[in-house]
Amino acid sequence: MIKDINFVSKFKKANIASISIFILSIIFIFFKGLNYGIDFKGGTLIELRTETTIEASSIRDSLNSMNLGDVNVKNFGKDGDYLIKVEQKDTNNNLIPRIKETLSSNLNTEVDFRRVENVGPKVSAELLESSIIAISLALAAMLFYIWVRFEWQFSVGSIIALFHDVVITLGIFSILSLEINLSIIAAVLTIVGYSMNDTVVIYDRIRENLFKYTKISISDIANLSINETLSRTIITSVTTLLALVSIYILGGEILRGFSFAMILGVLIGTYSSIFVASPILKFFKVSYKTLEKNEEKIVP
Amino acid sequence: MLNFSKINILSIYLIFFLISIFSVLNLQDQDNLIIDKKVNLGLDLQGGSYLLLEINSDSLVEEKLQSKVIPLKKIFKDNEFNYSDFKINKNFITLKIDNIENFEFIFFSKKNNPVNPYIDNYRSFELDYEELENNYIKISFSKFGLLTINNSALKQSIEIVRRRIDDVGTKEPTILQRGEKRILVELPGLKDPERIKNLLGKTAQLNFRLVSENSEFGIDELISDTGEKLKISKRIVMSGENLIDAQPSIQNQQNEPTVSFTLDRLGAQKFGRATTDNVGKRLAIVLDGNIISAPNINEPITSGNGMISGNFTFQEATDLALLLRSGALPTPLNVVEERSVGPDLGEDSIKSGVTSLIVGFILVILFMFYKYKIFGLVANTALVANLLMLVGFLTILEATLTLPGIAGIILTVGMAVDANVLIFERIKEELKTEKSIIHAFDTGYSKAKITVLDANITTLIAAIILFAFGSGPVKGFAITLGIGIITTLFTAYFLARHLSSIIVLRNSNKEINI
Numbered sequence: 001m002i003k004d005i006n007f008v009s010k011f012k013k014a015n016i017a018s019i020s021i022f023i024l025s026i027i028f029i030f031f032k033g034l035n036y037g038i039d040f041k042g043g044t045l046i047e048l049r050t051e052t053t054i055e056a057s058s059i060r061d062s063l064n065s066m067n068l069g070d071v072n073v074k075n076f077g078k079d080g081d082y083l084i085k086v087e088q089k090d091t092n093n094n095l096i097p098r099i100k101e102t103l104s105s106n107l108n109t110e111v112d113f114r115r116v117e118n119v120g121p122k123v124s125a126e127l128l129e130s131s132i133i134a135i136s137l138a139l140a141a142m143l144f145y146i147w148v149r150f151e152w153q154f155s156v157g158s159i160i161a162l163f164h165d166v167v168i169t170l171g172i173f174s175i176l177s178l179e180i181n182l183s184i185i186a187a188v189l190t191i192v193g194y195s196m197n198d199t200v201v202i203y204d205r206i207r208e209n210l211f212k213y214t215k216i217s218i219s220d221i222a223n224l225s226i227n228e229t230l231s232r233t234i235i236t237s238v239t240t241l242l243a244l245v246s247i248y249i250l251g252g253e254i255l256r257g258f259s260f261a262m263i264l265g266v267l268i269g270t271y272s273s274i275f276v277a278s279p280i281l282k283f284f285k286v287s288y289k290t291l292e293k294n295e296e297k298i299v300p
Numbered sequence: 301m302l303n304f305s306k307i308n309i310l311s312i313y314l315i316f317f318l319i320s321i322f323s324v325l326n327l328q329d330q331d332n333l334i335i336d337k338k339v340n341l342g343l344d345l346q347g348g349s350y351l352l353l354e355i356n357s358d359s360l361v362e363e364k365l366q367s368k369v370i371p372l373k374k375i376f377k378d379n380e381f382n383y384s385d386f387k388i389n390k391n392f393i394t395l396k397i398d399n400i401e402n403f404e405f406i407f408f409s410k411k412n413n414p415v416n417p418y419i420d421n422y423r424s425f426e427l428d429y430e431e432l433e434n435n436y437i438k439i440s441f442s443k444f445g446l447l448t449i450n451n452s453a454l455k456q457s458i459e460i461v462r463r464r465i466d467d468v469g470t471k472e473p474t475i476l477q478r479g480e481k482r483i484l485v486e487l488p489g490l491k492d493p494e495r496i497k498n499l500l501g502k503t504a505q506l507n508f509r510l511v512s513e514n515s516e517f518g519i520d521e522l523i524s525d526t527g528e529k530l531k532i533s534k535r536i537v538m539s540g541e542n543l544i545d546a547q548p549s550i551q552n553q554q555n556e557p558t559v560s561f562t563l564d565r566l567g568a569q570k571f572g573r574a575t576t577d578n579v580g581k582r583l584a585i586v587l588d589g590n591i592i593s594a595p596n597i598n599e600p601i602t603s604g605n606g607m608i609s610g611n612f613t614f615q616e617a618t619d620l621a622l623l624l625r626s627g628a629l630p631t632p633l634n635v636v637e638e639r640s641v642g643p644d645l646g647e648d649s650i651k652s653g654v655t656s657l658i659v660g661f662i663l664v665i666l667f668m669f670y671k672y673k674i675f676g677l678v679a680n681t682a683l684v685a686n687l688l689m690l691v692g693f694l695t696i697l698e699a700t701l702t703l704p705g706i707a708g709i710i711l712t713v714g715m716a717v718d719a720n721v722l723i724f725e726r727i728k729e730e731l732k733t734e735k736s737i738i739h740a741f742d743t744g745y746s747k748a749k750i751t752v753l754d755a756n757i758t759t760l761i762a763a764i765i766l767f768a769f770g771s772g773p774v775k776g777f778a779i780t781l782g783i784g785i786i787t788t789l790f791t792a793y794f795l796a797r798h799l800s801s802i803i804v805l806r807n808s809n810k811e812i813n814i
Contacts, residue, residue: 047645097494114645116493120636123352127771134769141761149754183704186766186774190711190781193762197715197755201722204751232725235671236718239664243714246660247707252652254344255707262711 005230007274008223011282014275022164025171032174037181038085038117040131042124044095046084047115053079054107062106063099077253081114131185135166138192146196150203151290157280158199161272165195169264183258191265194240198233198273205229206281210288218286222278237270302742302801312794320688322695339694341488342702342776345650347643348488353500353633355457355481357450360631361391361441364449368427369393371415372439379406385436392440400431407439419444450480453630458483461633463626464499482636493640495619503588503632504623506540508571509533511582511594522584524591525610532584532591537574542567546624548617551609557617558609561624568604576600585610587620653706660710661687668717672724674803675814679720682796686716689787690780699783702776712784718755719792723748728814737812741804745797752792760785 038045059082060073070087088095096116103111119127139162147155166188173180205225213221241263248259284290304312326338343350369388376383381403385396397403408425410418416427428442441449458475461483465473474486487496512519515533524530545562563571575583575597584594585608593610612620641649665683669676690709694701727744734740763785766778804812 112642112644113640114642116638116640118635118638120634122354123637130769134765137769138762138765141765142758145758145761182771182774183777186704186770186777189762189766190759190777193759194715196758196762197718200754200758201751204754208747228729229725232718232721235721235725236715239667239717239721240711240714242663242667243660243710246656246663247710250652250656250659251707251710252649252656252703254649254703255653255656258704258707 004227006223007226007278008219008282011275011279014271015279018164018272018276021168021171025168025174028171028174029167032177034170034174034180035177036128037179038119038124039181040124040128041087042119042121044084044086044088045115045117046086046096046099046113047076048082048084048103049112049114050080050082050107051110054109056082058107059084059103062103065106066099066102068095068099081253083253127182131182134185135188135192138189139163139166142192142196146200146203149200150207151286153281153284153286153290154203154207156284157277158196158203160280161199161269161277162192162195164272164276165191165265165268168268169261172264173261178260179257181257183255184261187258187261187265190262191269194266195269195272198236198269199277201232202226202229202273202278203281206278206286207291210286210291214288218282222282226274226278233270233274237266240266302738302745302797302804304798304801309798312798315790316685316689316795319692319696320685321692323688323691325695326691337695337698339691340698340700341646341650342700342705342773343486343488343639343646344641344703344773345646345653345701346488347490347641347646348486349490349493349496349638349640351485351487351493351497351500351635352478352637353457353461353483353485354636355450355453355483355631355633357446357453357481357631358391360453361446361449365391365393365441368415375406375415381406392438394432394436394438396434396436398435400435400437403429403437419448422447447480454481454483456630457633460627460629461485461500464622465496467622467626468496468499470496483633489643490640491643493638497635497638499619499623500633501635502623503629504540504626505628506543506585506587506624508537508539508574509535509584509586510537510574510578511584522586522589522591524584524594530582530584530591530594532586532594537583538563538567538570540624540628542570543624546621548614548621549607550614551607556609557612557614558607559612559617559621559624560605560607561621563604563606565604568602571604571606572600572602576602592620649703653703657706657710657713661713664713664717668720672814675720675724675800678796678799678803679717679724681799682720682791683713683716685795686784686787686791687713689791690784693783693787694780697779697783699779700776701780702773704773705776705780708777708780708784712781712788715759716784716788716791719752719788720796722752722755723792723796724814731814737804738808741800749793752789756785756789 056073056075060071063071063073063084063086068086068088072085074083075081076083096113096118100111100113139159142162143155143159146158169188169191170180173184202225205228206221209221209225244259244263244266247255248263251259322337325335328334328338366388373386383395383397385394387394407416407427407429416425418425422444424442424444426442426445426448427439428445429437429439432438454477458477462475465475465485465487470487470490472488474484476484478484487493490496509532511530512533513531515535517533517535519531520534521529521531542563543561544564546559549558549560550556551558579597579599581597582594583597585592592608595609608620665680668679672679687709690712723745726748727741730740730744731737734743760782763778763782767775767782770778
């Protein structure tokens with residue numbers, strides 16, 4: 001595969017697009033907010049299966065009669081499978097048998113609770129806190145690693161790219177009102193790892209080329225490096241996406257949100273390593289001189 | 301990079317063999333394990349319940365503070381210390397004093413201080429005080445005093461939770477302390493989480509108290525099982541502590557399930573005395589502040605055996621007996637987090653997880669073969685080896701495989717080829733300028749090495765952080781992702797490199813297309 005695409009000429013347009021989507025994402029995250037699942041909001045989640053197919057609305061009506069606060073019912077995968085979410089304020093230990101009883105008698109059918117999750121308000125606050133810490137820590141660790149392995153300019157570039165990926169992924173989740181739960185956080189962290197991976201490959205090549213062609217401007221070096229690594233970037237994205245799409249389609253309802261976030265992340269991460277991480281080096285006017293200043297850091 | 305010494309080759313395949321052979325252990329018959337090592341299935345795959353319980357020590361603190369009142373007044377009196385306006389609140393005491401130094405001297409005496417003992421491990425007293433306005437001071441438990449109370453309550457609770465769960469007879473329960481106030485309980489394969497929750501939700505403080513209109517100890521008004529309002533004395537005739545056994549039984553006359561109990565010697569004496577003195581009166585059996593029943597004392601019971609009836613179903617009688625046998629919890633336990641998965645959903649999850657794994661695997665293999673032909677085969681062999689080693693590692697560690705863990709394996713499949721792709725693409729570039737194929741492979745491998753390492757270490761960092769912060773299923777994902785990176789590096793850099801070297805060296809004279 002020989003490619004000679006002029007990426008640098010597209011940097012400007014891409015950057016404008018990135019910045020606007022980034023800002024849009026932030027606006028959505030702040031004003032519309034994220035649709036937190038019970039892991040972070042507290043409450044009860046029940047996945048149930050009924051013998052006969054019934055309307056989700058009749059489940060909703062029957063739950064509303066119990067005065068449980070905000071109730072959310074939706075179909076979940078197959079016919080007869082439903083997911084119920086109850087925002088419950090008090091920690092009543094008998095809630096679940098009560099719901100089961102009410103549903104069985106109101107709907108006149110056998111109701112099987114396949115999964116029950118119940119998270120108290122204190123625990124959900126702690127889970128949210130530790131998730132935020134985990135993501136921040138991951139970003140900080142990446143920043144540090146790149147700073148050790150490269151120069152600070154690279155470090156800043158990669159971290160901005162990561163920030164871009166995380167914010168836009170969450171922004172899309174906000175726009176589509178998709179649920180944020182613990183597995184989405186796991187997905188976001190994996191995206192951080194994956195996007196970093198992609199960025200490092202290009203950065204590695206840029207560093208190598210900076211030494212090889214000391215006379216060429218950083219724009220051309222970036223362009224060359226992106227082109228040289230392009231087929232790898234594409235092939236790895238394709239194999240990862242093949243695996244992820246297979247989880248998305250066949251992995252069942254529980255993994256759907258997770259794999260969707262990952263698919264988004266791989267696409268955004270691949271884009272950002274080319275169109276976000278690389279322009280930043282150009283912005284900092286990185287040259288082989290930048291690298292020579294700290295020669296002891298450089299591993300050939 | 302293409303030259304391998306015999307020892308190198310031997311050790312590469314030996315390591316691969318030794319690790320991947322463990323994956324075979326998972327094919328053993330579950331009930332007939334030859335070597336007891338296998339990947340454990342997480343609760344989300346095999347079904348079961350995860351419960352996080354929290355002790356609520358408020359009432360315990362209150363009780364403990366109450367018990368300090370009399371001794372405190374006593375040492376004040378003994379030391380001829382003047383105070384006034386002594387008031388007890390929920391978790392603090394206020395009083396007015398004249399001389400703060402004198403108070404401190406008495407309050408913080410290290411020797412013979414029954415009221416405010418010095419806790420050696422924390423270098424702190426149990427109680428602390430703060431000065432308020434107008435010579436008032438406020439006495440409450442110190443930070444470490446509270447910690448001690450919580451700690452001992454937690455230890456005791458864990459013991460009792462364990463007894464109750466063992467008594468129910470679930471297989472392989474996990475019961476662990478989590479932090480200062482919590483207990484983590486994992487019950488694999490549990491079918492009825494509500495019963496366990498009910499059993500753990502009751503403190504099961506049992507006491508026997510006389511029904512009487514007036515008592516010098518004070519009166520509680522409680523509603524009995526039959527709905528009548530009963531006045532019962534606050535004096536406890538005997539409590540559950542004196543029970544040594546309790547069993548469900550059927551009372552023959554009415555075929556009614558009851559709980560029969562046996563008392564220890566002290567309990568038998570107390571019970572005997574109380575029943576002898578109060579023949580004709582009613583004795584209320586109170587569990588967690590509710591009257592179970594209040595039968596008449598027909599005759600003295602001195603044998604130390606008794607029976608509790610209270611319109612039970614047999615299940616209720618069984619559970620009550622279990623609770624009484626295991627003893628009372630020092631504080632109520634609240635379920636602050638619960639995750640239960642039914643066994644059939646677990647099976648479905650395994651099915652869909654494995655299906656998506658196989659499909660993803662095949663897709664990646666086909667793609668790699670299409671892209672790199674013979675070297676695609678090399679990458680694919682490495683991929684299969686990678687999977688075997690990954691499962692082998694998980695088996696050695698007896699790690700827990702969760703549904704996100706399976707996702708982690710699939711993701712590893714997708715990302716594992718990256719190392720080989722990086723290398724092959726590099727070789728392709730080298731081939732453009734380099735005539736000798738051997739040379740191109742050599743430089744390709746060595747130049748790609750750093751990039752491959754850098755790229756994988758970043759993902760490893762993410763996996764480690766996930767492992768440290770994640771809970772349950774997410775941890776399972778972090779484990780497979782992290783181990784997957786290590787096996788990926790090994791298979792790409794040793795196994796695949798060796799396989800490529802065989803191909804390259806055999807065909808060094810011919811054209812090679814990559």
